[in-house]
Amino acid sequence: GATIGILGGGQLGRMLAMAAADLGYRSHIYAPEPSGPAGDVSARWTQGAWDDGAALADFARTVDVVTYEFENVPVDAVMTIVPHCPVRPGAKALEVAQDRLTEKQFARDHGALTAPFAPVDSRAALDEALAALRAPAILKTRRFGYDGKGQARLATAGDAAAAWQAIGNRPAILEGFVRFDQEFSVLVARSTDGATRPWDVPQNRHEAGILAQSTVPADGRIAEQADAAIAIATRLAAALDYVGVLAVEFFAGPDGPVFNEMAPRVHNSGHWTIEGAITSQFENHIRAVCGLPLGSTALAARRVEMRNLLGEDAADWPALLADPALHLHLYGKGAARPGRKMGHTTRLFF
Ligand code: ATP
Ligand code: MG
Ligand code: MG
Secondary structure (H helix, E strand, C coil): CCCEEEECCCCHHHHHHHHHHHHHEEEEEEECCCCCCCCCHCCCCEEEECHHHHHHHHHHHHEEEEEEEECCHHHHHHHHHHHCCCCCCCCCHHHCCCCCCHHHHHHCCCCECCCCCECCCCCHHHHHHHHCCCCCEEEEEEECCCCCCCCECCHHHHHHHHHHHCCCCEEEEECCCCCCCCCCCEEEEEEECCCEEECCCCEEEEEEEEEEEEEEECCCCHHHHHHHHHHHHHHHHHHCCCCCCEEEEEEEECCCEEEEEEECCCHHCCHHHHEECCCCHHHHHHHHHHHCCCCCCCEEEEEEEEEEEEEHHCCCHHHHCCCCEEEEEECCCCCCHHHHHHHHEEEEEC
């Protein structure tokens, strides 16, 4: 059988490798760490640096296709692999999604609404941006932020100095604060022949910047805006010549869906699809990168609810199994640091 190379060894890699195994594929992980959640379920793990060209080339020679589960894989690492075997989704998606400024510009260029934004490369530039956008606003590092890390909220212009300090003098983007009641995400799979299949959009609830819960189907404004958001996500995927699952986060704003950010990979807000859809995001990602036809993304229940188990939430996991209808997923991580994603549960309603 064929072997799928996965860049990154976290829980998304673990769930991709499990879906790959169901289809008869083996997985070979490449990551800078010695081990991780994906290692338990993969045939091979290579520990290597992102800038180790020889190790990346050796890895590429052992696999038939390469994908990634981590959007901060350096573009140069992907470019090193490309001469040896296909990388799906490609370098372009990574390049655009790694930088919040490029990403928002790209979304706007393809017809999406976004929060007003301005690049901020210095303390003085922050004052200029604030004068233009006005508080309340959010200052975000352009690169490497996740789970609300690398962000500072400005209630008034007086918070500028503290915000610039908090994000550590790094290249940043200032975003005007979007007023919204609900947020949601579009997950869409795109195959090598350009066919696309979106899932029903989940309503996402965050706590302290971290995804806490995703529920399908969504109601209210999200239900009204889902088709428009799916059309945008599909357009972005086509513009990137995308292969695999693309995730795009939106706010349900008063004037339509507002693009927040995208992830060129499977996404936490799509974990409900493992039991809650005919084909999961992980299986369709594997199908897509292997050049296979996509499976149905239809709902498998009337309603589906996914909750993250963060930090100590998973400590007494056997107690969760007292509910016989609950699906439990644990990622095999060690230390339960506060806010760390240790697992998730899914509940189907019929
Ligand atoms: P993720 O873990 O999803 O990658 P992240 O660290 O990249 O998160 P964002 O998605 O940019 O961060 O922001 C986290 C949350 O903060 C959003 O889901 C939303 O609730 C809120 N938020 C972000 N930007 C804005 C904005 N411009 N206006 C209002 N709320 C915002
Ligand atoms: Mg993000
Ligand atoms: Mg986000």
